[in-house]
Amino acid sequence: MDKKQIKEKLLKNKKQWAYLIGGIVCVIFGFFIASIWGTQRENMGLALMAIALWAIGAFMAYRGFKQIGDTDVVIVGTKKPDTPVNSLNIYAKKDKTTGTIYSEKIVFEMVEEPLGQPQQCTNNGRWYYVHLWNIETEALEAFALPDSQFFDPREFANVIKMPAHNKLFERQISTFQKVAPWIMVAAFGISILGLVMTTPVG
Amino acid sequence: MNPLGPPKERRTQLYFRDDGKFTFRKLFIEDTFLIEKVRDDIIKGWKHFYKLQFPFAGLKGIPADMVTLGFDRDIVLDPYNIVDAKDKPDKHKKINENKWITDVADGQRYKAQNKPHSMFMADKLTIFLGVATVLVALSIGIRAAWG
Numbered sequence: 533m534d535k536k537q538i539k540e541k542l543l544k545n546k547k548q549w550a551y552l553i554g555g556i557v558c559v560i561f562g563f564f565i566a567s568i569w570g571t572q573r574e575n576m577g578l579a580l581m582a583i584a585l586w587a588i589g590a591f592m593a594y595r596g597f598k599q600i601g602d603t604d605v606v607i608v609g610t611k612k613p614d615t616p617v618n619s620l621n622i623y624a625k626k627d628k629t630t631g632t633i634y635s636e637k638i639v640f641e642m643v644e645e646p647l648g649q650p651q652q653c654t655n656n657g658r659w660y661y662v663h664l665w666n667i668e669t670e671a672l673e674a675f676a677l678p679d680s681q682f683f684d685p686r687e688f689a690n691v692i693k694m695p696a697h698n699k700l701f702e703r704q705i706s707t708f709q710k711v712a713p714w715i716m717v718a719a720f721g722i723s724i725l726g727l728v729m730t731t732p733v734g
Numbered sequence: 735m736n737p738l739g740p741p742k743e744r745r746t747q748l749y750f751r752d753d754g755k756f757t758f759r760k761l762f763i764e765d766t767f768l769i770e771k772v773r774d775d776i777i778k779g780w781k782h783f784y785k786l787q788f789p790f791a792g793l794k795g796i797p798a799d800m801v802t803l804g805f806d807r808d809i810v811l812d813p814y815n816i817v818d819a820k821d822k823p824d825k826h827k828k829i830n831e832n833k834w835i836t837d838v839a840d841g842q843r844y845k846a847q848n849k850p851h852s853m854f855m856a857d858k859l860t861i862f863l864g865v866a867t868v869l870v871a872l873s874i875g876i877r878a879a880w881g
Binding site: 617620622623624633634635636637638639640649651652653654655656662664667675677678679680681682683684685686687688689691692693694697698701703709710712713716717719720723724726727730 | 748750751754755756757758764765767769770776777778779780785786787788789790791793794795796801803804805806807808809811813814815816823825829832835838839842843846847849854856857859860863864866867870871873874877878
C-alpha cells in the first residue's frame with residue numbers, strides 16, 4: 533500500500549466520521565431551533581428549519597453509519613497509470629510446473645500497435661482497444677466475446693429468484709396487520725394535535 | 735461493526751455490452767451470484783467465481799477492485815478456462831435440463847423455505863409510530879402533572 537492509497541483510505545474514513553458527527557450536530561441544532569420556536573410560536577420558518585435540520589441530520593448520520601461498516605479492498609500492485617493509455621488488457625498467467633492458470637490482472641496500458649477495434653468505456657466515455665493475453669504465444673491478441681448463446685443471465689435471474697416457489701412461502705398478512713400502520717398514523721396525529729392544543733401560547 | 739446491519743457485499747464487473755461498449759460497474763453479491771437489480775427485483779444474474787476475479791488497480795473515475803468479466807449471452811465468462819468444467823454449467827444442455835442449474839434452483843428453493851419472515855417496512859413504521867405516540871402522550875401527561 534503506497535502513501536497515496538493510505539491517504540485515500542484515511543480520507544474516506546474521515547469522511548464517514550464527518551458524515552456521522554455532522555448528522556448528529558444537525559439533529560442537536562434542530563432541537564435547539566425547535567426550542568426557540570417553542571418559546572415564540574410566531575415564526576413558522578424556524579419550525580421548518582428545525583424539521584429540515586432533523587431530516588438532513590438523519591440522512592447524514594444514516595450515511596455515516598452505513599459507510600462505517602463497509603470494508604475496503606485496497607489493491608496492491610500495479611499503480612494507476614500516469615501516462616496516456618489506449619488499451620484495456622486482460623492478463624492471466626500459467627504456472628509452468630502445475631499447468632494451473634491464474635487470473636493475473638486487468639490493466640489500462642499504452643500499447644504501441646493495438647489490435648482489433650476500439651471500444652467505448654462508458655465510465656469515462658473514452659475509447660480503448662481491448663486485448664487478451666495469450667498464454668501460449670505470450671502476446672496480446674484482440675479480445676472477442678464468444679458468439680454462442682448459452683445461459684441467458686435474464687433466465688438465470690429466475691432461477692435465483694424462484695418467484696413461483698417463493699410465492700408459496702410468502703408471509704400471510706391479516707387484515708389487522710394491514711390496517712395497523714394507518715391506525716398508528718392516526719394515533720400519532722391525534723397525539724401531536726393534543727400536544728399542540730395543550731401547549732400554552734406565549 | 736455497522737449498527738444498521740451487515741453491509742451488502744458488492745464486487746465490480748467488467749461488463750461487455752452487445753453494442754461494443756464496456757462498463758465497470760458494482761453489482762451486489764447474493765448467494766455466490768453477481769446480481770443486477772432494478773429496485774428490489776433481480777433482473778440478471780451471473781455466477782461469481784473467486785478464481786475469475788482479476789485485480790484491477792483502477793483508473794481515474796473507476797475505483798480499484800477485484801473484477802470479474804461478464805456479458806449478456808452467458809452466466810460465466812471465462813476466456814482462459816480457469817474454472818474446472820465440472821464447476822460450470824454444461825453448455826450442451828438446456829437450462830431446464832442442466833444439473834448445475836437445477837442444483838442452484840434446489841438450493842434457492844430450500845433457502846426460501848428456511849428463510850425467517852423478516853419485518854416489513856409497514857411493521858417497522860407501526861413500531862416507530864407506536865413508540866413516538868407513547869412518547870408524545872407521556873410528554874403531555876408530564877406537563878399536565880406539573881401544571
